[in-house]
Amino acid sequence: MHFRPKPLGSLLILIGVFLALDLTALMVDIGLSRQIERDAVAINIAGRQRMLSQKLSKASLMLEQGGDTSTHALGEIREASVLFDQTLRAFAVGGRTLGVDGRPVNLQRLDAPLDRQSIEQALLLWTPLNQRIRQLLAAADIADTTSAIDPLLVINTRKTALAQDDALLAEMNRLTLSLEQSALNKSQRMRDFQSLILLLAMANALVILRLVLAHLNHNQLNLAMLTRVTDNIDSSVFVTSANGSIINCNRTATTLYRCDKATLVGQKIARLFIDHEATQGVRLDGSTFDASQVTHAVDINGSEHRIVTVHDISPHKEKEATLSRLAYHDPLTQLPNRLLIRDRLEQEIHRSHRYGLRFTLMFIDLDGFKAINDQLGHDAGDLLLQEVAQRMQACSREADTLGRFAGDEFVAIYTGLVEEDQASRLAQQLIKTIAGIATISGRPIEVGASIGVAIYPRHGTSSEALMKAADSAMYAAKAAGRNRYTEALAPAELEIAL
CATH class of the missing domain: 3.30.450.20 (PAS domain)
Incomplete structure (x- = not known):
C-alpha cells in the first residue's frame, strides 16, 4: 500500500530546511569575514617582510658610510632583523609576531605548496644574512661607538645584505602574491556558496508553495x-x-x-x-x-x-560589499590596502601604456611614528594614521589612488602628474600637511614624512620596477635627513648606486 505523506508534516520539514539554509548562510558570512580578516593580516605582514628586507640593505649602506646617521642605521638593523626573523619563522611553523600596527598577532603555519616553497627558500637566503647581522650586533654591544665596530664586519654585513636583498625580495613578493591569490580564490568560493544557498532557499520556498497548491487542489x-x-x-x-x-x-x-x-x-x-x-x-x-x-x-x-x-x-548585496571592503581596504583608515593598490597600479600602467600617458607613484613613510606609538600608545598611533589618511585625501583628486601599504607607509598614484615640478609641488604639500599635525588626543607630537617619487615610464614600466624605484627614493629621503622628498633614479642609475 502506498502512503501519501501528510501535507503538514512535509511543510514543517521544508520550513525546517529553509531555516537551516538561512542559518548556514549566516554562518558562512561570519566565517568568510573572519577568514578575510586573517588573510588580510597575513598579506600585510608578508608585504612588510619585503620592506624589512630593503630596510636592512639601506641601513647597512648607511652604517658603512658612517657619520651622524650610523647610530640610527644600527638601530634600524637591529629592529628590522629581529622582526623579519620572528615573522619568517612564524610563517614557517606558526607562531606570534607583531602586526603592521605594532600589536601582537598569531600567524598560522603556511602549508600551501607555493607558500612553503617561498618560505623555505627565504629561510635558506636569510640564515647566512642573519648570522652576519648577529655578529655585527654582538660587536656593537661591546663597542663604545659605531665607529669602533670592526669595519670588515660592517662591510661583510653590507655585502651579504645587498647580495641577498633581490632574492629575498623576490621570495617575499612571491609569497605576498600567492597569499593574495589564495585569499581571492577563497573569497570567490565562499561567495559562490552563498549564492547557491540563496538559490536553494528560493527553490525551497517554491516547493513549499507547490505542496500547498497541490493540497488545495486535492481538497478543492x-x-x-x-x-x-x-x-x-x-x-x-x-x-x-x-x-x-x-x-x-x-x-x-x-x-x-x-x-x-x-x-x-x-x-x-x-x-x-x-x-x-x-x-x-x-x-x-x-x-x-x-x-x-x-x-x-x-x-x-x-x-x-x-x-x-x-x-x-x-x-x-550589502554583505558582499562589506566582504569586498574587508578584502580590499585597510580597516583602520578605510583606504585601499596593498592588494587594491597593486591592482590599481597595474590598471594605471595598462592605461598609460595604451594611450601613451604618464603618471606619478609616491611612497610616503611617516617620520617619528614609532616614537609616538611607543610613548603615547597604539591608540594614539591609530588616531595619527587616521588623521594622516584624511589630510592626504584632502590633497588628492577623485581619479587618484591613496592607500595604506603597511604600518606607517602609504602609497599614492597620481594620474596626470608627469612633470618633475608638478610632483615636487605635491610632495612638498604632503610633507607640509603631515607636519601640520601638532597634537593627538590633546598631546603634542612631532611627525613628518619622507617621500619617494617615481614617474612612469621614466623610472620603470612594471609595477615591481616602479615600486622598487619609489621605495628606494623614499629611503634616500630618510637617509638625507628625513621630512623631505627624493625623486627616484632611472633604472641604470639605480643599478650603479646599488
Whole structure:
C-alpha cells in the first residue's frame, strides 16, 4: 500500500530546511569575514617582510658610510632583523609576531605548496644574512661607538645584505602574491556558496508553495486558503493571472513594497521591477531594491495562474560589499590596502601604456611614528594614521589612488602628474600637511614624512620596477635627513648606486 505523506508534516520539514539554509548562510558570512580578516593580516605582514628586507640593505649602506646617521642605521638593523626573523619563522611553523600596527598577532603555519616553497627558500637566503647581522650586533654591544665596530664586519654585513636583498625580495613578493591569490580564490568560493544557498532557499520556498497548491487542489479549496498559508511564509509571494495581473499577495509582499494589498492587486507584476530581468525591484513610491525573482506556472481550480516569488537581496548585496571592503581596504583608515593598490597600479600602467600617458607613484613613510606609538600608545598611533589618511585625501583628486601599504607607509598614484615640478609641488604639500599635525588626543607630537617619487615610464614600466624605484627614493629621503622628498633614479642609475 502506498502512503501519501501528510501535507503538514512535509511543510514543517521544508520550513525546517529553509531555516537551516538561512542559518548556514549566516554562518558562512561570519566565517568568510573572519577568514578575510586573517588573510588580510597575513598579506600585510608578508608585504612588510619585503620592506624589512630593503630596510636592512639601506641601513647597512648607511652604517658603512658612517657619520651622524650610523647610530640610527644600527638601530634600524637591529629592529628590522629581529622582526623579519620572528615573522619568517612564524610563517614557517606558526607562531606570534607583531602586526603592521605594532600589536601582537598569531600567524598560522603556511602549508600551501607555493607558500612553503617561498618560505623555505627565504629561510635558506636569510640564515647566512642573519648570522652576519648577529655578529655585527654582538660587536656593537661591546663597542663604545659605531665607529669602533670592526669595519670588515660592517662591510661583510653590507655585502651579504645587498647580495641577498633581490632574492629575498623576490621570495617575499612571491609569497605576498600567492597569499593574495589564495585569499581571492577563497573569497570567490565562499561567495559562490552563498549564492547557491540563496538559490536553494528560493527553490525551497517554491516547493513549499507547490505542496500547498497541490493540497488545495486535492481538497478543492480556494485562494482564501492559499492566502492564509502564504501569509506565514517569509518571502514575498504574488499570485497573478496568465497575463501578469496581480490577483493576490501575502503580507510579506506588502511589507516589501510598503503599501497595502489593495494597492498591489490589479497592478501588472512587471510594474514592480525596473528591468526585464527583474534584478531591480521598484516600489510605487519610486524607491528601489536589489531583487531576485522566480516565476512558476500553476493550475488553480482549472485556471492558469502564476506564482511569483520575490526576494529582497539587498542585504545579501550589502554583505558582499562589506566582504569586498574587508578584502580590499585597510580597516583602520578605510583606504585601499596593498592588494587594491597593486591592482590599481597595474590598471594605471595598462592605461598609460595604451594611450601613451604618464603618471606619478609616491611612497610616503611617516617620520617619528614609532616614537609616538611607543610613548603615547597604539591608540594614539591609530588616531595619527587616521588623521594622516584624511589630510592626504584632502590633497588628492577623485581619479587618484591613496592607500595604506603597511604600518606607517602609504602609497599614492597620481594620474596626470608627469612633470618633475608638478610632483615636487605635491610632495612638498604632503610633507607640509603631515607636519601640520601638532597634537593627538590633546598631546603634542612631532611627525613628518619622507617621500619617494617615481614617474612612469621614466623610472620603470612594471609595477615591481616602479615600486622598487619609489621605495628606494623614499629611503634616500630618510637617509638625507628625513621630512623631505627624493625623486627616484632611472633604472641604470639605480643599478650603479646599488
